[in-house]
Amino acid sequence: MPQDHFRDAAPYSLLGGSGAGGRGVSRDSFSDMGSMGSNFYDLLRSKCPHLLPDFSGVVAEGGVLSEKIPRGTTILALKYKDGVIMAGDRMATEGYQVSHRHIEKIYRTDDFSAIAISGAAGPSIEMARLFQTEMEHYEKVEGEGLSLEGKANKLAQMIRQNLPAAIQGLVVIPIFAGYDEQNGEGRIFKYDLTGGRYEESEYHATGSGGKDARNTIKKLYRKDMERSEGVRVVLEALLDAAEEDVGTAGPDPVKGIYPSMKTITKERIKDVPEEEIKSIYEALIERRRSG
Structure with missing residues (x-):
């Protein structure tokens, strides 16, 4: 060539x-x-x-991982009528301390897919960026992009390549989601640290507050929700996770920090505006105050 x-x-x-x-x-x-x-x-x-990426320097002698490794916490994805919503809180932690309050956990892969990261922050961010570059490179070489299924499989391979680092504590557990143009629907894929890939039919959440977020979505989820209802359910799940999990941050209106959210549909990937998130959050808080 x-x-x-x-x-x-x-x-x-x-x-x-x-x-x-x-x-x-x-x-x-x-x-x-x-x-x-x-x-x-x-x-x-x-x-x-x-x-x-080389993170061998953060592993102490004897293979013991330093506790001062920033870690991303709670991420989730939810299917709705037109596609998929992906979201994450904005906090990273170092042990029991806050490492970062503005971290971005949702990364655009291409026009119709995105990756949400949890686990060791450095390796997770590097994997998200390398994955994006992989997709760009493939399209340039082959003249066309991978299918959504192919992208999900490629990410599984990258997670498998990270297994030696994961065994030492540098775990990367992402969620991959996108709009499948061939089937005309949103799809969600979850992974384990060995690169095992599993498709979820409705929603998934992972990270330190993932279980609490899933419990909330389980009670509120219904098939073919409108976008506005889906955004509200996602935000409520993150609120509940923040109440139960010390590693998950809820919205902070004083500092103007709100979860990051993206929608992925046939109209491509879009950010959910912060003003919309703020408005829904205020309505949720008011409803809880009034009982």
């Missing part, structure tokens, strides 16, 4: 500049990248292994 085919791929965030930790990559390194096929991870491992 001619080298010119890959010139548009140069801005990949993992190929140089600040994303490469100051170690740039010459174009010659990728002169025969066409022979590597459409797997971007294998390409990096073969040509530029120093660009792959």
Whole structure:
């Protein structure tokens, strides 16, 4: 395949500049990248292994993981009439301390899918970014994107590759969801730390407050909900999780911090506006106050 085919791929965030930790990559390194096929991870491992995420430095001698590793907490996904809603609280923790109050846990993969992250924050964020780059690379090489099922399988492979780090405590447990253009419906996939992939038919939540969020959704969920009702159910689930789990943050109107939410439909991926989330939150609080 001619080298010119890959010139548009140069801005990949993992190929140089600040994303490469100051170690740039010459174009010659990728002169025969066409022979590597459409797997971007294998390409990096073969040509530029120093660009792959490496968290070995955070594991102490003897394989004991430091407690001061930021961890993302509660994420969830819920199917509604037109597609899927994905959401997450904004807090990361280090043991019993707050590490970050504004962390983003929902990452756009492409126009019709997204990944929500929980577990060790650093490896989770790196996996989300590498997954996005994998999808871009595949589309450039093959001339078309993977199906939603193919994307879910690819993420399972990446989680499996993280297993040695997971055994040492750097666990990455994402949720992947998107709109299946072929079937005309939203779909949700959950994973275990070995890369096992399982499809959920209605909703899923994971992270430290995942069980509490699932309990709330279980009571409120109904098939083919409208978008407004789905957003309300998601926010109520995160509120209940925050009340029961010390690692999950509820909305903070004083500091203006609210959960992040995205919808994925045939109209593509969109952010749920913060003003809408704030309005629904205030209505929920008022309802609880009035009994």
